[in-house]
Every structure is written in structure tokens, then in C-alpha cells.
Amino acid sequence: MTEQTLVLIKPDGVARGLVGEIITRIERKGLKIAALKLVNVSEELAAQHYAEHAEKPFFGSLIEFITSGPVVAAVLEGPRGIAAFRQIAGGTDPVEKAVPGSIRGDYALETQYNLVHGSDSPESAKREISLWFPEFTL
Ligand code: CMP
Numbered sequence: 609m610t611e612q613t614l615v616l617i618k619p620d621g622v623a624r625g626l627v628g629e630i631i632t633r634i635e636r637k638g639l640k641i642a643a644l645k646l647v648n649v650s651e652e653l654a655a656q657h658y659a660e661h662a663e664k665p666f667f668g669s670l671i672e673f674i675t676s677g678p679v680v681a682a683v684l685e686g687p688r689g690i691a692a693f694r695q696i697a698g699g700t701d702p703v704e705k706a707v708p709g710s711i712r713g714d715y716a717l718e719t720q721y722n723l724v725h726g727s728d729s730p731e732s733a734k735r736e737i738s739l740w741f742p743e744f745t746l
Contacts, residue, residue: 611689612642614736616725619677620716622646627680630711630724634684637696643683643744649675656739666720673720681740690733693726 617630634641647653654671661667686692699705702716702723716722727733737744 610685610687611730611733612737613684613690613693613727613733614725614740615682615684615693615727616674616740617680617682618674618721618723618725619679620673620721621723622678622680624715626715626723629715633696633711634682634693637686637692639684639686639689639692641682642685643681643741645681645741646678647681647740648678651675653739657736669720683737683741683744690727690730694728697724697726 615634617627621627621630631641651671654674655662658667658670658674661670664670684693696710698707698710698712700712700722701719702712706712706716706722708714711724712722727736
């Protein structure tokens with residue numbers, strides 16, 4: 609079943625010049641780019657996006673980081689698209705969880721600076737796509 613997922617290339621990925629590399633991996637996997645844009649993230653958008661982490665000790669630094677520079681936001685589409693992107697991203701902790709060959713496993717060292725975000729469920733995807741691409745109808 610075709611699924612949509614919201615993907616972000618976070619400020620570390622943009623600042624390090626990894627946008628092309630990450631998009632190449634997305635395209636090689638076979639995921640279709642249905643929408644793509646560069647975004648300067650407001651505090652409001654950041655807080656809405658990460659609302660489920662509001663009580664976590666790292667919430668403040670998460671918001672500070674995601675608003676620290678432009679991010680690339682995309683809607684990807686494909687069969688099992690949510691899981692497919694999470695597979696090529698690798699686990700959240702780039703050293704303990706992400707395997708070599710994944711985006712995080714190959715290019716990241718710290719959980720906060722883990723280069724990419726991908727929706728974790730169809731419900732999150734729907735919520736996040738409407739947040740980042742209000743103009744985009746599912
Ligand atoms: P992401 O997929 O964007 O969703 C929540 C983010 O919080 C996660 O990726 C990490 O970047 C970040 N995160 C999760 N756990 C920690 C942690 N222990 N310390 C700092 N950041 C974290």
C-alpha cells in the first residue's frame with residue numbers, strides 16, 4: 609500500500625552539505641518525492657512538530673537546534689514508505705542503533721545531531737504533513 613511520510617533534513621544535514629547525498633539515497637531506494645522545500649523553522653512550528661516530546665529533558669535543546677538554521681522538508685511516497693525511510697535513515701542513536709550503510713550510521717555521531725527525521729506512523733505522517741505542507745492535500 610502506498611504511504612506518505614514527512615521527512616526533514618535537519619540543520620546539521622543542510623549545514624554539512626549532505627542534502628544531495630541524502631536525497632540521492634531516498635531516490636535510489638525508490639521513494640518518490642511528492643513535495644520538497646527549504647524552511648526556516650519558527651519556534652511555533654518546531655514546538656508543534658515536537659509536541660510529543662514537550663515533557664522530555666532535551667525538549668529545549670531540540671527546539672533550539674531545529675530552529676538554528678534552514679531545514680529541507682519533504683513528503684515522500686512509496687509502498688511501506690514510512691518504514692522504508694526509517695530503514696534508510698537508521699535508528700535514532702547514530703552509533704548505538706543506526707547500522708553502517710544507513711544515513712545516520714554513515715554520517716552522524718550524536719542523537720541530537722542525527723541529520724534526518726521521518727514520521728513514525730501513519731497518524732504522525734498525516735499530522736506532520738499537514739503541519740509542514742498545509743497546502744498539500746492527502
Ligand atoms: P527525531 O526523529 O527528529 O524525533 C525526536 C528527536 O529528538 C530525535 O529525532 C532526536 O534528534 C532527538 N532526541 C531523542 N533522544 C534524545 C536525547 N536523549 N538527547 C537529545 N536529543 C534526543
